[in-house]
Amino acid sequence: MTDNTGFVVAAYVVTAALVTLYTWRLTRRLKQARRTADHQLPGG
Amino acid sequence: MALPAVAVGLYLGLVWAPPDAMMGNVQRIMYVHFPSWIATALSYLTGFLCSVLYLVRRRPALDHLAQAGVEVGVLFNTTGLITGSIWGRPTWGVWWTWDPRLTTTAIMLIIFVGYLLVRAFLEDPDARARVGALVAIVGFVTLPIVYFSVRWWRTLHQPQSSPNTVDPEMVVALRTMMVAFALGAAYLISRRYELARLEAAAEQSEVEPGVGTA
Numbered sequence: 001m002t003d004n005t006g007f008v009v010a011a012y013v014v015t016a017a018l019v020t021l022y023t024w025r026l027t028r029r030l031k032q033a034r035r036t037a038d039h040q041l042p043g044g
Numbered sequence: 045m046a047l048p049a050v051a052v053g054l055y056l057g058l059v060w061a062p063p064d065a066m067m068g069n070v071q072r073i074m075y076v077h078f079p080s081w082i083a084t085a086l087s088y089l090t091g092f093l094c095s096v097l098y099l100v101r102r103r104p105a106l107d108h109l110a111q112a113g114v115e116v117g118v119l120f121n122t123t124g125l126i127t128g129s130i131w132g133r134p135t136w137g138v139w140w141t142w143d144p145r146l147t148t149t150a151i152m153l154i155i156f157v158g159y160l161l162v163r164a165f166l167e168d169p170d171a172r173a174r175v176g177a178l179v180a181i182v183g184f185v186t187l188p189i190v191y192f193s194v195r196w197w198r199t200l201h202q203p204q205s206s207p208n209t210v211d212p213e214m215v216v217a218l219r220t221m222m223v224a225f226a227l228g229a230a231y232l233i234s235r236r237y238e239l240a241r242l243e244a245a246a247e248q249s250e251v252e253p254g255v256g257t258a
Binding site for chain 1: 067
């Protein structure tokens with residue numbers, strides 16, 4: 001049984017990085033869309 | 045709720061559960077690999093059901109939810125494929141092989157990426173929703189093929205394990221991470237749905253000035 005810790009770390013880091021990046025971009029786009037919607041409201 | 049569940053799942057999977065007798069610590073990749081597929085299946089199922097319902101009822105909200113489900117599904121489909129590849133290198137000796145499970149999973153990802161591209165290229169919202177719904181339905185047909193591929197063609201990828209054949213601590217860790225990923229996917233779908241709804245309202249107001257989101 002060899003030490004494959006590096007592969008385990010890589011799998012967890014890649015998963016965390018992709019999910020975090022997607023969540024961060026989604027949050028940013030959502031904030032922008034809410035701001036745009038607020039400006040479009042009558043009297044906004 | 046998803047974040048505490050992930051924290052508990054990480055502790056259970058990386059510290060509490062024992063290493064596998066054959067594979068050692070590399071088996072711990074299972075605690076992110078398999079939950080990725082649970083999140084993928086739930087997200088694509090959302091995309092599929094909402095696409096079918098959209099074609100029947102033609103409600104824009106169903107199209108927005110389908111779009112959200114597919115996009116989040118593509119995210120977890122990608123993490124599932126990458127973690128599988130990382131697991132494959134030390135256990136199979138290769139990063140990638142044209143095994144039926146891997147191949148059908150890659151085809152599924154390509155179809156759903158195609159869904160996102162089709163939506164990006166079509167300008168008419170109605171055509172975008174109709175064509176998108178058809179692609180999502182076709183794409184979802186690959187999901188049962190992916191699931192049964194390890195039974196129909198017995199090759200390199202192992203078939204589904206039974207909880208009765210693995211250590212109970214591994215089962216607890218795996219189920220915790222499955223719940224965490226399912227909650228995470230549900231949260232991301234709800235946020236992406238809201239974004240799709242706001243984008244559609246903004247698009248509508250560009251076509252018909254004076255139409256707001258209220």
